Amino acid sequence: xxxxxxxxxxxxxxxxxxxxxxxxxxxxxxxxxxxxxxxxxxxxxxxxxxxxxxxxxxxxxxxxxxxxxxxxxxxxxxxxxxxxxxxxxxxxxxxxxxxxxxxxxxxxxxxxxxxxxxxxxxxxxxxxxxxxxxxxxxxxxxxxxxxxxxxxxxxxxxxxxxxxxxxxxxxxxxxxxxxxxxxxxxxxxxxxxxxxxxxxxxxxxxxxxxxxxxxxxxxxxxxxxxxxx
Numbered sequence: 001x002x003x004x005x006x007x008x009x010x011x012x013x014x015x016x017x018x019x020x021x022x023x024x025x026x027x028x029x030x031x032x033x034x035x036x037x038x039x040x041x042x043x044x045x046x047x048x049x050x051x052x053x054x055x056x057x058x059x060x061x062x063x064x065x066x067x068x069x070x071x072x073x074x075x076x077x078x079x080x081x082x083x084x085x086x087x088x089x090x091x092x093x094x095x096x097x098x099x100x101x102x103x104x105x106x107x108x109x110x111x112x113x114x115x116x117x118x119x120x121x122x123x124x125x126x127x128x129x130x131x132x133x134x135x136x137x138x139x140x141x142x143x144x145x146x147x148x149x150x151x152x153x154x155x156x157x158x159x160x161x162x163x164x165x166x167x168x169x170x171x172x173x174x175x176x177x178x179x180x181x182x183x184x185x186x187x188x189x190x191x192x193x194x195x196x197x198x199x200x201x202x203x204x205x206x207x208x209x210x211x212x213x214x215x216x217x218x219x220x221x222x223x224x225x226x227x228x229x
Contacts, residue, residue: 001107001224002199003035003079007115007149007188009178009215011041012071016181016211022046024212026053029076031206032219036077036104038115038149047074061086061100061115072098073115073150079104089116089131091124099150101136109224110144111195117151118160125152126159133167145195145224151215155185164191171201177216180209188218196222 008029013022029037029050039047044060051058056076061084063072075084083103090096099116116132118125129152137146148168154160157174164170168191176183183203190201199221209216 001109002221003106004033004219004221005113005147005149005190006032006034006037006204006217006219007040007151007190008037008217009040009117009151009188009213010046011213011215012043013046013213015213021212022049024208026050028204028206028209028212028217029054031208032204032217034219035079036075036113037217038113039074039076040115040117040151042071042074044070047076051076057081059084059100059102061098063088063090063098063117064096073100073117075100075102075113075115077102077104079106082110087136089118089128091119091127094119094121094124097128099132099136103144106224111224112142112144112146114146114148115150116148118153120153122158125154129160129163133163137167145193147193147196147222148189148191150189151187152189153187154189155187161189164189168193169196169198171198175201175203175218177203177218179214180211180216183216188215190218190220192220192222195225197225199223
């Protein structure tokens with residue numbers, strides 16, 4: 001029961017050359033070949049088109065509208081979707097932020113995936129991650145193990161990573177993903193419950209990924225462990 005999880009901020013498919021090209025994003029995802037991927041900064045038509053090209057199921061969690069179109073976070077997956085729930089993480093008058101939870105099954109086992117995009121200010125992110133953990137990740141109604149993926153906008157080690165690691169596992173060394181050509185900041189993360197064992201964590205650094213968006217994708221290979229270890 002090993003599967004590939006990815007997180008990718010696609011910047012509305014606008015590349016470093018300022019060209020909007022959904023095909024490049026689709027090709028990067030084909031290079032990764034994920035079983036599920038959390039996408040941030042995506043318009044609904046783009047998310048639908050990516051799902052169609054990759055032959056994946058989709059759930060969208062809009063946080064706002066841009067040019068009249070739903071915009072926010074999405075999850076694409078090859079696994080059966082049992083349910084989805086979008087939630088708000090907006091903080092005061094700052095840019096709307098949020099996330100989406102998917103309830104998925106793999107070989108009959110239920111688990112929960114949270115895809116989020118946090119804010120730019122330190123206090124904003126701290127409040128958002130407290131809400132994420134307290135109201136969503138630790139929801140007593142959830143019966144399966146959990147994975148948190150997304151653009152956490154944490155430029156340097158801080159409260160967001162500390163709080164998530166109190167509840168979940170993650171790579172010991174966080175990987176730099178932004179800006180894509182020469183990454184300096186580890187903005188994009190994946191954390192997983194103790195029911196999963198990591199079989200590898202990396203940043204996808206292909207030539208195409210370095211120009212398709214201003215972020216590089218992060219990729220984890222996870223195995224579900226019946227022991228919860």
